[in-house]
Amino acid sequence: MSTRTLISPLVLARPRGRAVYWTVFGGVVLLFALAFLFPVYWMVTGAMKSPDEVTRTPPTLVPDRWHLSGYTDAWDLMDLPTHLWNTVVQATGAWLLQLVFCTAAAYALSKLKPAFGKVILGGILATLMVPAQALVVPKYLTAADLPVLHTSLLNSPLGIWLPAVANAFNLYLLKRFFDQIPRDVLEAAEIDGAGRLRTLWSIVLPMSRPVLGVVSIFALVAVWQDFLWPLMVFSDTDKQPISVALVQLSQNIQLTVLIAAMVIASIPMVVMFLVFQRHIIAGISAGSTKG
């Protein structure tokens, strides 16, 4: 039984209330279908129309003849396997490095009491205040010529991976979670002779599955959806992720082929969303309720 909302259940139970309710319900279903599902349908079927049909006026709701050639052409002509693979490599690496480095750092800040730990945490939290996009140019210059080492991360997946680790939000999320793990549990492990790494691996991490899941989803989605940073990092066409490649190739390619490529580029994230939707939606909703 749901709790009382704006409109009282009594009003809804009356015949007039029920009529209004179902009218509104129908209206919202229709609106949502038109606003959010229809564009997706239009994209998926648009790619299956013939090049003539897709530019015809008035447009056809259902393709006259279904062509799969849009999709196969996109796959071959736009070299989608390469770009999809690049994206997978970039996202997976960023995800793994973030898990390893952010978890280790959060564990250290939460449980190992390093000297100047508070200062470091403050420095990390301060970066939350700095809007990321405003710093892309100096970040680019740093990636192009790393201090001391004087090597360049441009056109290398490392150019995506390492900056992704500097994610104050995920690190703080992990630290906050670790803070809740009682010291006694860790000390018990220590008495049993477990080292710091062993404690992290066999005690802390198994307890942290929920937060690791949230961090993983955030990390993967962020890399897959990003545009400006990979646009700067990868000037080399063969190294570009799908988002950058789509825009670069969109100028001189047939419309149906481009649309098919757009659909293919969306599939991984949409599938991931449909699989993990409960967790994703719960995560977003939970974040808002205060306290």
Added chain:
Amino acid sequence: MKTASKPPAALPPAALGVPEAPRSAGRRTGGPSRRRLADQFRAYAFLAGGLLCFALFSWYPAIRAVVIAFQKYTPGSGGEWVGTANFTRVFHDPEFTAAWRNTLTFTVLALLIGFAVPFVMALVLNELRHAKAFFRVVVYLPVMIPPVVSALLWKWFYDPGAGLANETLRALHLPTSNWSNGADTALVSLVIVATWANLGGTVLIYLAALQSIPGELYEAAELDGANLLQRIRHVTIPQTRFIILMLMLLQIIATMQVFTEPFVITGGGPEDKTVTVLYLIYKYAFLYNDFGGACALSVMLLVLLSTFSALYLRLTRSEGEDA
């Protein structure tokens, strides 16, 4: 607009707000100082990777932005101090005024359109008792479509020839529009795209906030004779005031960094009607090879947005203490 857009941008405010758990008092006592040194060494071994990345890609660039803003900087050969020349040069660029005007207009429009719409949607969805899961998934679907794909999709809808937008208007016997190609309509067209692509996250956050309102408040208001609008005004809005404020600040921060939509859909045009500040930064760096100018612009954007961020963090923190 990376609003309460992608999950990472939709900072759950509470996560930042709750005060830290008290540390257990003091370090383990009695260990010889050598042991302590070993402890410190181990702690820093765990910290090293993360710390290095923060130093390289957050702290150092922030300092560097300020330094390069006062330099004539050529990659490879370093910088040469030029005082405030970058700022004056950027300031006298006619595109500078256009970029700031467009960015501010975009933000205001995004607040008007992109703010009211999700709130009303959440309000209605919260009253519906059927197919809740369906609505939540569908409203969030556009958020999961890569922003570049959303932008290209809408570019196709806006096409003056066979675009869906004008076809729909024609079918309804309404006058057609130039959408993203028209000087007057381009910016609004981009706001519509950004709103469509991002409102899912905002709706879900509002929905959660609405569900935390105690039902008794509505009952009491009803007993006092409050009608529907009065209940919204005197119960719903005051109860969600904090979330509304948070999301508004986040949205201002996000929309002022808009880049993908103008870059992909309009290329800054027609004329300079959709050049945004971030787009201009990109142009200075990669078209004009003027990194000093780009950093001068970055610093201006940084100062402005950090003010909003500071306000945001302050509010979330004080709310966390109150709770």
